[in-house]
Amino acid sequence: MKSKLIYFAYAAAWQILKWLPEGAAYKFGAAIGNSIYKRDGKGVQRLRKNYSQVLGKSAPEELVRAGLLSYIRYWIDTFRFPKWTKQRIIETVTCEGEDLLRDPISNGRGVVVALPHAGNWDHAGAYFCATGIPLTTVAEHLEPEKLFKKFLTYRENIGMEVLDLNSRSIATLSQRARAGKLIALVADRDISNNGVPVEFCGADAKFPAGPALLAIQTGAALITAYIRYEEEGIRIIFGSEILVPNSGDVSQKVKFMTQEIANRFGAQLQKDPVDWHMLQRIWS
DSSP: OHHHHHHHHHHHHHHHHHHSOHHHHHHHHHHHHHHHHHHTOHHHHHHHHHHHHHHTSOOOHHHHHHHHHHHHHHHHHHHHGGGOOHHHHHHTEEEESTHHHHHHHHTTOOEEEEEOSBSOHHHHHHHHHHTTOOEEEEEOOOSSHHHHHHHHHHHHHHTOEEEESSTTHHHHHHHHHHTTOEEEEEOSOOOSSOOEEEEETTEEEEEOSHHHHHHHHHOOEEEEEEEEEOSSSEEEEEEOOOOOOSSSOHHHHHHHHHHHHHHHHHHHHHHOOTTBOOOSOOBO
16 A cells, blocks of 8 residues: 555656746745655755764765755756657756767777766766667666556667666676666665675765676776756766786775775765755665
């Protein structure tokens, strides 16, 4: 019964917010976000704790509230995205270091982009699909099943290939990387039991091994990206290639490269944390 209610709530929001006037939709979202913030439930408390860990001090309440509103903006974007034109998708993206992604792809080399849950990563994916670089990604399997399939369809309609995150997905990702394709993986939270221990913003955490392992096994370029909201659209900030170390076994190389991902995420978050939508536990 609960799963049906969750599905119908999302499905209703998808329809209603898609057809509301744009200003009204975002005002409605802001009202919902402010209400959630005032209730101070578990998700808000976790967001506050995560921001405090990033900053190394108690997070200001204005940051917590703004971060929650950024998260709600992501959902309003999601519900309204099917109405966006290709032109609007492209014109509302600004990139820094875009050549770090495009140059290897143009030379036939695969690229793995590791990014945190920040800004609107679907918008970023849609931008590259719309500009001639389709991408492959993975999705955590959600319940209820109908909702998971709805999100798969949503991302596939954007132009992405979306793989169910399971034991077979790494083989498909490897094939895509060897074929010179773009792979985008959110990499700031491990949901398996095989995460790589890292130091992240001054405390112990675990990050997924996938991005580094793919680069090591396939020769794809591993780069990082951070996405933040602008007044209109998003800005994607790319980081340079993380090179595979010359020495050490595979596990040592994975650990080194994953720690570098954590270092880059941490540095960016400490400068600009508000669009990091992490309402789950990260640190052990």
